[in-house]
Every structure is written in C-alpha cells, then in structure tokens.
Amino acid sequence: MAPDQYTQTDLDFIVPRVLELTYTSHDLKPFAQDLGYQGEPFPFxxxxxxxxxxxxxxxxxxxxxxxxxxxxxxxxxxxxxxxxxxxxxxxxxxxxxxxxxxxxxxxxxxxxxxxxxxxxxxxx
Known part of the structure; x- marks a missing residue:
C-alpha cells in the first residue's frame, strides 16, 4: 500500500503504534517530533x-x-x-x-x- 493510500483513520491507528515501537531512545527524538510527539521515549x-x-x-x-x-x-x-x-x-x-x-x-x-x-x- 502506497503512503498516499492511507486514510486519516489508518494513520490514526498505525502512527501511534509505530511511534511507541520505535521511539525508545532519546536518539530518535527528532523522529518523534516529526510525528508531533513531544514526550519522553517509551519504555521498552x-x-x-x-x-x-x-x-x-x-x-x-x-x-x-x-x-x-x-x-x-x-x-x-x-x-x-x-x-x-x-x-x-x-x-x-x-x-x-x-x-x-x-x-x-x-x-x-x-x-x-x-x-x-x-x-x-x-x-x-
């Protein structure tokens, strides 16, 4: 599925989960911020x-x-x-x-x- 085929509903489901799976270190803070997240990394x-x-x-x-x-x-x-x-x-x-x-x-x-x-x- 191409990125432009995702609906807002799809993104609302997928993005928070991908963020939580990937943002487990301060090294990825810019990535988290790009997704609109300003909090601390998620615990592993x-x-x-x-x-x-x-x-x-x-x-x-x-x-x-x-x-x-x-x-x-x-x-x-x-x-x-x-x-x-x-x-x-x-x-x-x-x-x-x-x-x-x-x-x-x-x-x-x-x-x-x-x-x-x-x-x-x-x-x-």
Whole structure:
C-alpha cells in the first residue's frame, strides 16, 4: 500500500503504534517530533511491544482485505485445514510460544485484535 493510500483513520491507528515501537531512545527524538510527539521515549516493555505488533499485523491484514479465516490460515494453516495438514508458517514461533505460554499466543492476540478492528469498523 502506497503512503498516499492511507486514510486519516489508518494513520490514526498505525502512527501511534509505530511511534511507541520505535521511539525508545532519546536518539530518535527528532523522529518523534516529526510525528508531533513531544514526550519522553517509551519504555521498552516486551509485553506491550508484542501487543502493539499483533495489533499492527491485524490492521494490515484488514487493510489488505483478508478475512478472519485467511488470517488464521496465514498464522497456522493446520488450524484451518486440520492437524494433518503438511504445511506450517511460523513453526518456530508457534513451538516457542506453546512451550513458554501453553498456547500460540501470537495467533490469539492477532485474531483478537482483528476481531476488535472488524467490530469497530462495522459500528462506524
């Protein structure tokens, strides 16, 4: 998607998240100011960063016109096609998260964000 194709609504969603993900050091103050932000750098919080990235993944999936099932397929083809499906997309991430959290957390968070975005867009 070309930058001139973003709507103001798109920018209102994307820019604050990208700013929070990138502005974690005073070295990037000019960048933050270019985006209209005058505050301090954001703390480097891995949990918060993961949530923001999941929200951005979901938003871009929606921008590109993916359905929820298409996004599910991208995140884990076996989730859509069945456990015996021979393809995996993010095997290492999935395995790591299953071992660490007992679930494929990224998939859950991306799909939850996708559902929130879809619900919000349908009520506007």
């Amino acid at each position: 919080d891995p949990e918060r960063r993961h949530q923001l990235k999941c929200e951005l993944d979901a938003y871009y999936a929606k921008l590109y016109g993916l359905t929820r099932d298409e996004l599910r397929y991208i995140l884990d083809p076996a989730d859509v096609m069945g456990e015996d499906y021979p393809s995996e997309t993010f095997r290492v991430l999935r395995k790591k998260e299953l071992n660490t959290f007992g679930e494929y957390r990224t998939q859950r968070l991306v799909l939850e964000a996708f559902d929130r975005i879809t619900t919000t867009q349908n009520t506007q």
